Amino acid sequence: xxxxxxxxxxxxxxxxxxxxxxxxxxxxxxxxxxxxxxxxxxxxxxxxxxxxxxxxxxxxxxxxxxxxxxxxxxxxxxxxxxxxxxxxxxxxxxxxxxxxxxxxxxxxxxxxxxxxxxxxxxxxxxxxxxxxxxxxxxxxxxxxxxxxxxxxxxxxxxxxxxxxxxxxxxxxxxxxxxxxxxxxxxxxxxxxxxxxxxxxxxxxxxxxxxxxxxxxxxxx
Amino acid sequence: xxxxxxxxxxxxxxxxxxxxxxxxxxxxxxxxxxxxxxxxxxxxxxxxxxxxxxxxxxxxxxxxxxxxxxxxxxxxxxxxxxxxxxxxxxxxxxxxxxxxxxxxxxxxxxxxxxxxxxxxxxxxxxxxxxxxxxxxxxxxxxxxxxxxxxxxxxxxxxxxxxxxxxxxxxxxxxxxxxxxxxxxxxxxxxxxxxxxxxxxxxxxxxxxxxxxxxxxxxx
Numbered sequence: 154x155x156x157x158x159x160x161x162x163x164x165x166x167x168x169x170x171x172x173x174x175x176x177x178x179x180x181x182x183x184x185x186x187x188x189x190x191x192x193x194x195x196x197x198x199x200x201x202x203x204x205x206x207x208x209x210x211x212x213x214x215x216x217x218x219x220x221x222x223x224x225x226x227x228x229x230x231x232x233x234x235x236x237x238x239x240x241x242x243x244x245x246x247x248x249x250x251x252x253x254x255x256x257x258x259x260x261x262x263x264x265x266x267x268x269x270x271x272x273x274x275x276x277x278x279x280x281x282x283x284x285x286x287x288x289x290x291x292x293x294x295x296x297x298x299x300x301x302x303x304x305x306x307x308x309x310x311x312x313x314x315x316x317x318x319x320x321x322x323x324x325x326x327x328x329x330x331x332x333x334x335x336x337x338x339x340x341x342x343x344x345x346x347x348x349x350x351x352x353x354x355x356x357x358x359x360x361x362x363x364x365x366x367x368x369x370x371x372x373x
Numbered sequence: 374x375x376x377x378x379x380x381x382x383x384x385x386x387x388x389x390x391x392x393x394x395x396x397x398x399x400x401x402x403x404x405x406x407x408x409x410x411x412x413x414x415x416x417x418x419x420x421x422x423x424x425x426x427x428x429x430x431x432x433x434x435x436x437x438x439x440x441x442x443x444x445x446x447x448x449x450x451x452x453x454x455x456x457x458x459x460x461x462x463x464x465x466x467x468x469x470x471x472x473x474x475x476x477x478x479x480x481x482x483x484x485x486x487x488x489x490x491x492x493x494x495x496x497x498x499x500x501x502x503x504x505x506x507x508x509x510x511x512x513x514x515x516x517x518x519x520x521x522x523x524x525x526x527x528x529x530x531x532x533x534x535x536x537x538x539x540x541x542x543x544x545x546x547x548x549x550x551x552x553x554x555x556x557x558x559x560x561x562x563x564x565x566x567x568x569x570x571x572x573x574x575x576x577x578x579x580x581x582x583x584x585x586x587x588x589x590x591x592x
Contacts, residue, residue: 272539308543
């Protein structure tokens with residue numbers, strides 16, 4: 154059965170919506186009930202990072218093989234990842250309003266990392282749309298994609314050394330770190346990650362099929 | 374990669390740069406004018422942290438302006454000649470080394486103007502100097518590849534800055550942190566880690582440029 158992951162993603166996400174809202178959670182300072190955001194906010198970011206990695210994987214494959222199919226896949230994955238960053242930011246902003254008292258702050262390395270990541274992918278889309286020649290466009294945007302991804306990973310790794318994070322689990326904030334995340338929460342959190350990753354793979358597949366058909370249409 | 378060819382290419386770049394006095398002079402005037410405007414706007418009342426941030430912003434814009442034209446000079450015929458005569462890695466290495474030297478000179482001149490016009494009190498000058506050197510070489514490495522990309526995409530300046538600013542962020546943030554520590558005169562032991570990261574970033578950027586440029590080159 155080749156559609157197993159679609160069914161799995163629907164079931165898992167439904168499961169996390171029900172159990173995430175109804176299940177028991179530990180009472181922690183500041184966080185209180187907002188700790189449930191862990192089930193939605195964090196898995197969405199994981200799915201986004203997964204899509205960005207898929208995008209890089211196909212960009213490398215394209216540069217090695219010069220097969221336009223791979224480049225279209227890479228572009229599609231980047232688009233899906235970018236799309237996922239929107240619910241990621243919205244859930245994060247709402248949560249921050251109720252715990253930190255503000256929608257956005259420049260004091261947190263994770264927020265800055267996300268902002269830079271979004272700028273990088275916007276630059277990638279602008280670069281890709283500013284070149285008209287197809288072969289040239291594919292090659293140049295694949296090169297930028299790889300370079301930017303490496304710099305983004307470096308940025309995410311360095312940032313926490315520069316400023317302490319306000320996120321739960323960092324800098325002494327109460328959180329779902331190693332010791333606070335109880336087994337009840339794990340039962341929802343881990344399925345949520347798998348569910349959202351499968352869901353992103355599903356969106357990617359649908360969008361990719363459309364893009365591949367368009368590629369074939371253009372070739373004729 | 375051929376060392377002889379690299380040195381020939383670098384020599385050629387310097388010759389061209391000094392022969393066309395307008396381009397180098399243009400950058401100097403650009404830097405001087407920017408620093409002068411900032412000096413007039415702040416009227417001598419500037420705190421160390423703003424002093425630091427303003428310096429890096431000026432340097433960032435200056436370096437993007439310098440390197441945006443590093444692939445612009447290649448005309449169609451010259452590009453074809455280079456393509457036949459040199460390998461991609463030789464060519465990008467020569468470009469990067471040339472840009473690094475040029476950027477070092479420009480950043481020193483910027484610092485000179487900046488301290489002359491606006492003043493400044495750097496406690497640990499040698500740390501500041503090393504930071505400036507490492508970050509300007511890093512900027513040069515990133516911007517060489519970015520200008521190669523932008524030159525393939527109709528070469529407009531806006532695209533160049535859109536592409537390079539987010540990618541330069543890790544270096545800029547570390548440099549600002551290091552130079553702040555230098556201004557405050559913190560001891561060296563606090564800064565070793567960051568200096569190491571900055572140096573490692575330089576190496577990483579050169580390696581990536583070497584890996585990726587051949588794909589831009591075979592056009």
